C-alpha cells in the first residue's frame with residue numbers, strides 16, 4: 001500500500017506543527033498541514049486518504065467545510081478536532097458524515113493517531129474486499145467454462161443473453177455437466193454481480209428444513225428455532241438465488257415457492273410481515289421436468305414460472321473434442337496448483353478418454369485427470385494412468401455384456417482386489433464358501449495379481 005495521505009487543517013500554527021510532527025512519526029503517513037479551510041479545500045484534488053479539521057478555522061466553520069467536502073468527495077473520511085466538548089455539535093457533525101469528533105486536550109494527538117490508524121485499516125480491508133471481488137469475477141468469467149464444441153458454443157450464447165437480462169433461467173443437465181458453473185457465469189456477468197450469489201441445493205437439505213432455510217423464521221417459530229434467521233431469498237437480495245435440484249422439491253413446498261415468486265415477497269415462518277425480495281432465480285435439475293409434470297410430481301404452474309430461459313447443458317460424451325480440451329485444461333491447472341512441471345497426455349491416453357462414456361461428466365473427468373497427473377511420470381499421462389473410478393466402473397459394469405456367471409466372477413474379483421486378496425474375508429462378506437473362490441482361482445476364472 002502507498003503512503004497514507006493525511007490532510008490537517010489547523011489555524012493555530014504551533015499546535016498544527018505539533019500534530020503534524022506527531023503523526024509523521026508513523027512512516028506510513030504522509031502529512032500535509034493547512035492553516036485555512038479554503039487552502040485545504042483547494043488541495044483536495046491531491047486525494048487525501050483522511051482529513052482532520054479544526055472546528056474553528058479562520059475562513060469557515062468546520063461544519064461548513066465538512067459539508068463542502070462530503071458533497072464533492074463523500075468517500076474521504078473527515079475527523080473534526082474541536083476546542084470544546086459540545087455533545088449536540090458532535091452528534092450533528094457525525095450525522096453529517098464526520099468519521100470522528102475529538103476534543104482538544106492532552107490526549108488529542110494519540111486519539112487522532114488511533115482514529116487515523118482505524119481508517120487506514122478499514123481502507124486496507126476495503127481494498128482487500130475489492131480485490132477478492134475482482135478475483136471472484138475473474139474466476140467465474142465466461143472464459144472459465146472450457147470447450148469449443150457447437151453444443152457448448154450455443155450455451156455461451158444463451159449465457160450472454162441471460163446475463164444481459166433479468167429473466168429466470170432454468171438449466172437442465174446430467175450431474176457434473178457444469179450447471180452451477182453456468183449459473184455463476186450468468187450472475188457474475190450480470191448487473192447483479194456486486195450482490196450475493198446464493199446457491200441452495202434442495203436435494204441436500206432434509207425436506208422439513210427447506211421451508212425455513214429458504215424463507216427464514218422468527219425466534220420461537222417452532223421447536224428448535226432459538227433465534228431469528230433470514231432465509232436464502234433474503235440473503236440473495238439484489239443478487240441471484242440458485243436453486244439446484246429443483247425437481248426434488250416436495251409438492252407442498254412447490255406451492256409456497258410459487259407464491260413467493262408471484263408475490264415477490266417472503267414471510268418468515270412465525271411472522272405475518274411480508275418482506276419484499278428482489279432476487280433473480282436460476283434453477284437447475286437433472287430431471288426432465290415435463291415428465292415430472294405429466295407424472296403429477298411437479299406443479300405445471302411452477303414449471304412455467306421457472307422455465308424462463310431454458311439452457312440445456314449437453315452431457316460430456318456429446319461434446320466431442322471438448323473432452324480433450326477439458327482434460328488438457330485440468331492437467332495444466334492441477335500441475336500449476338501443485339507446482340509441478342507441465343504434463344502432457346499421450347495420444348493413446350487421449351483415445352481412452354474419448355472412448356469412455358463419462359456418466360459423471362466434467363466432474364468425473366476432472367477427478368480422473370487429477371489422479372492421472374499425480375500418477376504420471378516424466379511429464380506424461382499414458383493410458384495406464386487413466387483410471388475410471390469404482391462407482392463408474394460399476395456403471396460400466398451394468399453396461400457390459402455377459403452371462404450371470406461372468407458377472408458373479410467380476411463381483412468376486414472386485415471384492416478380492418478391494419480386500420487385498422484376503423480370500424477368507426471376501427468369502428465371509430459375500431457369504432460364499434472359500435472353496436468356491438479357490439476353485440475360481442484354480443480355473444483361472446479370476447486372477448490374483450497383488
Ligand SMILES: Nc1ncnc2c1ncn2[C@@H]1O[C@H](COP(=O)(O)OP(=O)(O)OP(=O)(O)O)[C@@H](O)[C@H]1O
Nearest residue numbers: 144145146147174175176177178179180181362363
Ligand atoms: N466447461 C467446463 N469448463 C471447466 N470446468 C468445468 C466445466 N464444466 C464443469 N466444470 C467443472 O466440473 C465440476 C462440476 O461442475 P458443476 O458443479 O457446475 O456441475 P453441476 O452440473 O452443477 O453438478 P450437479 O448436477 O452435481 O450439481 C466443477 O468443478 C466445475 O468447475
